[in-house]
Amino acid sequence: MTDVPLYRRALRGEGALVPVLATAAVFLVLGQRWLVILPDVTLSSFVFTWLFGMIVVGSMSVVRHADHLAEMLGEPYGTLILTLSVATIEIVTIGIVMTTGQPNPALARDTMFSVVMLVLNGLIGLSLILGALRYKEQNYNLRGANAYLSVIVSLAVFGLVVPNFTFTTPGPTFSGVQEGFLVIMCIGLYAVFLAIQTTRHRSFFLEHGQDDDDPADIGREPVARDPAAIRHHVTFLVVYLALVLYLVEKLAILLDHGLDELGAPPALGALIVAALVLAPEGLSGIQAALANKMQRAVNILLGSALATLALTIPAVVIIGLWHRTLVVLGLDPIEQSMLLLTLFVSTITYTAGRTNVLQGAVHMMLLLAYLMLIIWH
Numbered sequence: 001m002t003d004v005p006l007y008r009r010a011l012r013g014e015g016a017l018v019p020v021l022a023t024a025a026v027f028l029v030l031g032q033r034w035l036v037i038l039p040d041v042t043l044s045s046f047v048f049t050w051l052f053g054m055i056v057v058g059s060m061s062v063v064r065h066a067d068h069l070a071e072m073l074g075e076p077y078g079t080l081i082l083t084l085s086v087a088t089i090e091i092v093t094i095g096i097v098m099t100t101g102q103p104n105p106a107l108a109r110d111t112m113f114s115v116v117m118l119v120l121n122g123l124i125g126l127s128l129i130l131g132a133l134r135y136k137e138q139n140y141n142l143r144g145a146n147a148y149l150s151v152i153v154s155l156a157v158f159g160l161v162v163p164n165f166t167f168t169t170p171g172p173t174f175s176g177v178q179e180g181f182l183v184i185m186c187i188g189l190y191a192v193f194l195a196i197q198t199t200r201h202r203s204f205f206l207e208h209g210q211d212d213d214d215p216a217d218i219g220r221e222p223v224a225r226d227p228a229a230i231r232h233h234v235t236f237l238v239v240y241l242a243l244v245l246y247l248v249e250k251l252a253i254l255l256d257h258g259l260d261e262l263g264a265p266p267a268l269g270a271l272i273v274a275a276l277v278l279a280p281e282g283l284s285g286i287q288a289a290l291a292n293k294m295q296r297a298v299n300i301l302l303g304s305a306l307a308t309l310a311l312t313i314p315a316v317v318i319i320g321l322w323h324r325t326l327v328v329l330g331l332d333p334i335e336q337s338m339l340l341l342t343l344f345v346s347t348i349t350y351t352a353g354r355t356n357v358l359q360g361a362v363h364m365m366l367l368l369a370y371l372m373l374i375i376w377h
Contacts, residue, residue: 014236020058023050024243027250034250038257048254051247052276058244059089060280065237072230083194085237087307090115090277091315093248097273098319100252105326108316109160110270112308113335116156118274119305120342121367123282124349127289127297128360138294138355144204145350147196148302151189153343155309158185160339163330172330179321183314190310207295251276267374278304294355334377338370 027034037043066085073081094111098104131138159182168175174182197205259269281304288296313329320327331339345366349359 014061016057016061017236017239020054020061020240020243020247023054024246027247035253038254041261044254044258048251048258051251051254055244055247055251055276056279058240058247059086059277060283061240062086062089062237062244063280063284065233065240068233069230069237072226072233083303083307083311085241086277086281086304087311088241089244089248090308091312092245093252093273093277094312094316095319096245096249097252097255097269098316098325099323100249100256104266105328107266107270108312108319108327109329109331110267111273112312112316113160113331113339114267114271114274115278115308115312116152116305116339117342117367117370118271118278118282119301119308120152120346121363121370123278123285123301124297124346125360125363125367127286127294127301128349128355128363129357130286130360131289131292131294131297132355132357132360134290135292136356138289138292139353140294140298140350140355141204141206142350142353143201144206144295145298145302147193147201147204148298148306149343149347149350151193152302152306152309153347155186155189155306155313156339156343158182159309159313159329160331161336163328164336172328173326174329179317183317186310186314190306193306193310205295205299207293248276265374265377271371271374298350334373338366338373342366 034047037047062085066081069081094108097111098108163174163178164172166174166178168178255269255272258264259266281300285297285300285304288294288300316327319325330336345362349355349363
C-alpha cells in the first residue's frame with residue numbers, strides 16, 4: 001500500500017473524472033470552433049446528450065464528495081455544504097441559461113416551477129410507489145415533513161403566485177421594493193429553517209427510533225477529522241463543480257439553439273434544465289426510499305424543493321437586476337392552478353406519518369398532467 005504513488009491514491013475511486021475532464025478539455029481546445037456543428041441536427045443532438053450525461057455524472061460526484069465532508073465535519077457544516085454545493089449548480093445553471101441566447105423573462109420562473117413539480121410530484125411520487133411496492137407502508141417523521149412544507153408553501157405562493165395580483169408594476173412582476181422583501185423573506189426563512197434543522201429541533205429530521213441526544217444514533221456527528229481526507233474531498237468537490245459549470249455553459253448554447261430550431265415551448269427548456277439539476281438528488285432520494293429510509297428521502301427531496309425556492313428566487317432576482325433584464329415571477333393561470341393543487345395534495349400526503357402506494361399514484365398523475373399541459377395547454 002505504501003508503494004502506491006500519492007497521485008494514484010488520490011485518484012482512487014475517481015473514475016468519473018476521466019470522461020468529464022476529457023469532455024471539458026475537448027471544448028477548451030476547440031474554443032468557438034465547435035459551434036460549427038449547430039446546423040447539423042444529428043451531431044448536435046449527440047453532443048447535447050453526451051454533455052447532459054457528463055454534467056449529471058459530474059454533479060453526482062459533487063454530491064458524493066459533499067456527503068463525505070458532511071459526515072466528517074458534522075452539523076451544521078454538513079448540511080450547509082450539501083445544500084450549497086447542489087444549490088450552486090442549480091443557481092449557476094439557471095443563470096447561464098437566462099443569459100444565453102434571446103432574452104426570456106419567464107425562463108427562471110418556469111425552471112423553478114419545473115423543479116417544484118418534478119420534486120413534489122415526480123420524484124416523491126416515484127419514491128412513494130417504489131417504497132410501497134417493496135415495504136407496503138413506510139414511516140417518516142411527521143414534524144420534519146410539516147416543517148419543510150410550511151416553508152415551501154409560503155415561498156411558492158408568495159414568490160410564484162402573489163406577483164399576479166400586485167398593482168405596483170404591470171404584469172406578473174414585483175416592484176423593486178417587493179423584490180427586495182422577497183429576497184429577505186427567502187433568505188430569512190431558510191436561515192431559520194437551517195437553524196432548527198441543525199440545532200434546536202434536529203429530532204424532527206431523524207428516522208424513527210433515532211435519539212437526538214445520542215451522537216451514535218444521529219449519524220451526523222463528525223466521524224473523522226483527518227485533515228488530509230478533508231483536503232482530498234474539498235479539492236475534488238471544487239474540481240467537479242468547476243467542470244460541471246463549464247460544461248453547463250456549452251449545454252445552454254445547444255439547448256437555446258435546439259429550442260429555437262424546433263419551435264418548442266419555452267417550458268420544455270425549463271423542464272430539461274430542472275431535470276438536469278435534480279438528477280443527483282433525485283437518484284439519492286429514490287435509493288433511500290428503496291432502502292426503507294423514507295425520512296432520508298423526505299429530507300433530500302423536500303429539502304431540494306425548499307432550497308430551490310429559498311436560494312434560487314433571490315439569485316434570479318439579483319441576476320435580473322445585474323443584467324438589467326425583466327424577471328417574470330408570476331405563473332400563468334394553468335401553471336398557478338397546478339402549483340396550488342400540488343401544494344394542497346402534498347400537505348395531505350404528509351399528514352399521517354406513514355406512506356402508501358395510493359399517495360404515490362396521485363402525485364405521479366399530477367406529474368403526467370403537468371407534462372401534458374406543457375405541450376397541449
